[in-house]
Amino acid sequence: MDASALTDATYTFHNVSTGTDYTFGKDEPLSVLPGLYDVAFEAHYTLPNGNKATLRANAQSVNITTGQTSITLSAYSNIETDDLIISEIFYTGTVTSTGKQYNGDQYVKLYNNTDHVIYADGLTFFESKFLTTQKLNFEPDIMAEAITVDALYTIPGSGKDHPVQPGEYFILADAGMDHRNGNSLSFNLSHADFEWYDISSSPSNMDIDTPTPNLDKWYCYTKSYFVLHNRGFKAYGIARIPVDKETYLKDYYYTYNYDLVTSAGTFPMSQSAYRLPNEWVVDVVNLSIESDYKWTVTAPVLDSGWTYCGTIDKDKTRYFHAVRRKLLHITENGRAIFQDTNNSSLDFNGHVTPSEIENQGTAVDVSGKTADTRTYDGVTPIK
Helix, strand or coil, X not given: CCHHHCEEEEEEEEECCCXXXXXXXXXXXXXXXXXXXXXXXXXXXXXXXXXXXXEEEEEEEEEECCCCCCCCCEEEXXXXXXXXXXXXXXXXXXXXXXXXXXXXXXXXXXXXXCCCCEECCCEEEEEECCCCCCCCCCECCCCCCEEEEEEEEECCCCCCCCEECCCCEEEEECCCCEHHHCCCCCCECCCCCEECCCCCCCCCCCCCCCCCCECEEEEECCCCCCCCCCCCCCEEEEEECCCCHHHHHHHCEEEEEEEEEECCEEEEEEEEEEEEEHHHEEEEEEECCCCXXXXXXXXXXXXXXXECCCCCCCCHHHCCCEEEECEEEECCCCCEEECCCCCHHHHEEEEECCHHHHHHCCXXXXXXXXXXXXXXXXXXXXX
């Protein structure tokens, strides 16, 4: 590729120790202090057929020393997506007035960021199997080709049953009900489009089946009911799987091996899980926390960063917070356009007030203080 064909080229150096970002244009001299950096490059170009594409390259935990003149980045490109995106993940949940963790009011918001109707039928919501807080050497390493997943729930439909207009949201909820009936500090999710529901085999851990339509459960690791990891140690995404459920469950199961290192010694381990080819993935968001982050559990072409609620494990300040995609601009007709660079560190505002709490003016913390501001993305006010 001719470098002159690249536009809007930028280099970003993120100092892992200080959290400071240094950004340079393509023709600017690059100069940073010695230290440990996550390095990223991004530029745009137009394919011969007219499609827009983005070239990206990155390297994590690069130790830059005095006098160093070059580093090696792994490059990849992707054609800009033409589907729904994840605009928000509320995974932390709320607590009751006594400070007890409340279950059931988690949700994921999808958004139509395009200028035309998109049908949600057939989209599969998934959770990663691996943790962003635990890096192990899994063999075979298939991350360049697929995501390892442990939960898949699909939006049913004939293909055009669930239109999402430009600028509209589509909500997937844990339980699509008015949660204020069980927790005065929660909010109403009875307007959700779908909920994930599980028939539990554990009598003491039963799920709630509300009038909200159920997603089609393809697979989930738990024998009770599925919840999002409320400390944010997983990746969550949406995909369009081009095969039927039976074919997928039969042909996309694989076994991997790794060494579990403990104080008592090293133990060879073997487990099995489902794999989701990267080319089927529409959008994915890695979640983690600053104190325990080890790696992203997706290929960089899908997501080269991560976002967060709270900064330490079991951070009590994480409750009543979400991650929300950053507003890019507002169109002339008032439609919000959100940023989507496939880097969750850049694309999301972390640890912000959930949109449903803002919209309903419900509690923002255990004290019962209520939200009094509405924003596009947890930061930019709606005027």
